[in-house]
Amino acid sequence: MPGQGSQYQGMGTGLYRDVSAFAAIIDEVFELMGRAGEQLRSDWLAASPELPVDHASRSQPLLFAIDYALGRLLLDRGLRPAVLLGHSVGEMAAATLAGIFDLPGATRIVGQRVGQFTLVPPGGMAAVAASRAEVEPYLRPGVDVGAVNTPRQTVIAGADEPLRTIVDALRQAGYTCAAVPSTVPFHSEWLRPAVDPACSLLASLPANPPRIPVVSGYTAGYLTEAEVKDPRYWAEHPVNPVLFWPALARLAEAGPHLLVECGPGTSLTTFARRHPDVRSGRCEVLSLIGPAASGPAREAEHLAAAAARLGVSLP
Missing domain, CATH: 3.30.70.250 (Malonyl-CoA ACP transacylase, ACP-binding)
Structure with a gap:
């Protein structure tokens, strides 16, 4: 599941228009976000948004919502991935799909993070x-x-x-x-002031053992029970570096895998194509939405083709 930097204007809007099941799931996320969710959806669908998609108050919750909605769409149709891996905010989507956090709790975590970004210098x-x-x-x-x-x-x-x-x-x-593309220096020490407030919120929320294994994009190992239960592990995500390549290598060890990019664009697919297991054919890659250049009009077409490759049917 991709994170900051993968966003682009109009991402997912074609699916929202053309795939009713996707629209229902992402509307559920927006509704849980309350007034902020209404503003987010309005800007997301607008031809001339008030804030650009690269603004942290737009990119972060939208990436979480789209990653989660795409994952739920496939899970609801019986797909059972062997393992999940998220990049940056994509790990929060992965944790939610794995059942570590419930959706109301995860949306509170994402919303609280976004509120803290106003304390960070440009x-x-x-x-x-x-x-x-x-x-x-x-x-x-x-x-x-x-x-x-x-x-x-x-x-x-x-x-x-x-x-x-x-x-x-x-x-x-x-x-x-x-x-x-980012208006905030994510994964740097500038985000350190956001850690303690996030710890307070996370300590108040239940965190369950994952129903699907998760490889951490921050430790490059499988999430342990101690990490799942540790509020500081989650609170420090905006500060700590994302170790996507080492995490991908750990995931690939248990292959062969079909590596599915469950979110907007093809950035993680592009990275994964450089991995020796993909170059050798031991692992394959698949993007659910396709490249940003294809535009929203072709998102449903890309998703239908990907679903067929995965052996699931969409309504």
Whole structure:
């Protein structure tokens, strides 16, 4: 399940229009979010939204809602995945589908996180075509490694000015850098003030053993009972780096697998295609919605083809 950076304008809106079962599930998520959910849905469907989809108050809850709704759609039709893996906020969707949190609790967690982002200085993220070891010598206070997506794609995150300085230095050293769509420096120490408030909320919510195994995108291991029950493990997600590539390697060990990108776009599918088990044919990849460039009009077509590949039928 993808996370921050995978969002794009109009994502999922074609499914909302054309697939009634998907619309019913995502409406359930919006309703649980209350007034914020009404505003989120209105902006999501608007031709000219009040806030762009890259704004954290839009991208984070929408990514959670779409990831969850797509996963529920397939689970409701009898699909039983061997394991779940989420990237960034995608892990909260995975945890909800696995039954660790119920949907009302998960929407409260996501909503509380979004409320804390107003306390963070303006910042962003950048993807660097380099290994973590190559990037780390360039880091300075105010910028952290935010994600390890592939052996040669490392995301850095920080406040605007120090991030810009480090990106310039990396480019001068010959590294290719690209902005990751985000208005918040996710997975950096700038999010540390959000941890304690999140711990208080998480401590008040039940957390159950997963009904489906979950590989953590933060430890690159299977979620343990202690981690599931630990509010700080979940509260520190916005601070800690996403270790997608090591987590994918752990997941692939138990293969062969069909790796299904359960969310908007094809970013995780693109990363996974670089894995040796995918290149060798031991594992395959499948995107449910297809590339962003296909647009909302073709989402239902992509989903129907993916469902057929998975052996499930859609209404």
